[in-house]
Amino acid sequence: MSVQERKQRERAERERLIVATARELAEQQGWDAVTTRRLAERIEYSQPVLYSHFRGKREIIGAVALQGATELAGALRAATVTADGPRARVAALARAYLDFAARNPAVYDAIFQLDGGLAYAQEDTPEPLKGAFAALQESLGEVAGNGVHAGLFTETFWAALHGLATLTRARRLPPEYIEQRVELLVDRLALV
Amino acid sequence: MSVQERKQRERAERERLIVATARELAEQQGWDAVTTRRLAERIEYSQPVLYSHFRGKREIIGAVALQGATELAGALRAATVTADGPRARVAALARAYLDFAARNPAVYDAIFQLDGGLAYAQEDTPEPLKGAFAALQESLGEVAGNGVHAGLFTETFWAALHGLATLTRARRLPPEYIEQRVELLVDRLALV
DNA sequence: TTGATTGTCTAGCGGCGCTAGGGTCGAATC
DNA sequence: GATTCGACCCTAGCGCCGCTAGACAATCAA
Incomplete structure (x- = not known):
């Protein structure tokens, strides 16, 4: 059975490689540049191999999303644990x-x-996504104020x-004064 | 010169038709369905005709965006004129x-x-976009609070x-309780 | 009437997501 | 160790996409 196990491991490893490569390519040149051809070339396999791991490009995006959501949740929790008091936690979170x-x-x-074929805000929402939202709520629930539902x-x-985040990156908002906007949000929305 | 004028009018009319058709198709089936082939077929001209009006698909999106921004500004102003007092104006605006x-x-x-090739938040930003932002600021500037820059x-x-708006439509937020979220925003952010 | 110009169309380029089908190569059997 | 068999992967290609070159027809000016 060791041969099969080795093959399984190699398959899993290749799947990780696909996701990591897609992510890397997307960060370098944008998601439009992540084509199945380019992706296949980078992992040094042919296109159809991608489809033996994922149903299509959408699922690859979904895999990157799940990985990212886990990291996001971690980053949020890491930022809030060291903060002192609810107000500081929310500011650090933001x-x-x-x-x-x-x-x-x-x-x-x-x-x-993007459309990664994932369910959001439902029962069958994948755990990483729920986790990211939970990480937000852990700090934000403290400052919701009386009579306001934490969720x-x-x-x-x-x-x-x-x-x-999106308007800034889509160049709809000038990149300056980001900090002031955050301050404003936290000051007004968070009840300490 | 009347012949040239007629041709110019017809050309302008066709350009309006292109923009209107692109918008219609996008609302019906999403922007992914707005291909140059389908668009050409709907206006009953060949593909290259599109390129005699616009540099490419991006510019067509930009044209729809400008038209939409003008309408948005109008809708915002129409909603706020009838409201009584700053608080009500902001709520109506939202x-x-x-x-x-x-x-x-x-x-x-x-x-x-989307990328419509337009400049945002700059000097050479097209008038419709500036106008939409101005429409927002007209009502929001009243409730910024002391010492907070209106912009x-x-x-x-x-x-x-x-x-x-975006999270709701991308199904990242449950569609219920929209009104409560707006109330919360207005209550906390707007200083009356 | 003729020649130039303008306007439009057909056809095609390279690239996209995705898939059918054939070939190779290693594992299991004798 | 030879043979069979099945898992695995690749080549090739489908119908799309945005965009453009070049042929052709209609219109205008001389």
Whole structure:
């Protein structure tokens, strides 16, 4: 059975390679440049091999999204544990979120803009996505204020961050004053 | 000279037809379905005719975006004039904005998500885009609060609306409770 | 009437996501 | 160790895409 196991391992390894390569290519040249041909060439296999791992390009985007969501959740938690008090936690959370979006634009798109065939905000939502939302809510739930549902507050605050992240990167918002906008958001939305 | 004028009129009319058809097709089946072939077929001309009006598909998206921005500005102003007092104006503005995004998803994408080759937040930004932002600022500037720059406040509030609009439509946010989220935003961000 | 110009179309280029079908090569059997 | 068999991967190609070159027809000017 050792031969089969080795093959399974190699297959899993190749799948990781595909996802990592897609992500890398997307960050380097944008998702439009991630074509099945280019991707196949980079991993040094032919195109059809991709389809033995994923149903299509959409699923590859989805895989990158899940990986990214896990990292995002980690980054958010890492940023908030060291902060002192609810207000500081929320501020750190907001900065970490926007920082992640700015540093990993392609991954951010995979999670929040592109169609990766994933279910969001439902029961069958994959764990990494739920986890990322949970990471947001852990800090934001503290400052929702009386009578305001924590989930609803988290969604709204998150939407504001998402708007800042996407409009800035799509050059719809001038890149200056990011910090002031975050301050404004935290000051007004978070009740300490 | 009347012949030339007639030709010019006809050309302009055809250009309007192209933009209107692209918009219609995009709203019906999404921007992915707006291919130069389909577009050409719908206007009953061959593909190259499109390229005698626009440099490419990107410019067609840009044309739809400009048209949409003008409409958006109008919708925002129409919604705010009847409202009584700054708080009500902002609430009406927010609802009108989200309503526009929900009713014209493809146009909204053309304005705020897709690449239409337009300049944003710069001196050479086309007038319709400046106008839409101005329409936002007219109502939002009133509730920025002391010491907060009106432009910065407008950008931040707008980003929050944009986040709600896009996340809702991309099914990242559950479609219920939209009104509550808007209430929350207006209550907290707008200083009356 | 003729020649130039303008306008439009047909055809085609390279590239896309995706798949059918054939060939190769290693594992299991005798 | 030879033979069979099945898993695996590649070549080739389908119907699309955005975009363009070059042929051709209609119109205008001389």
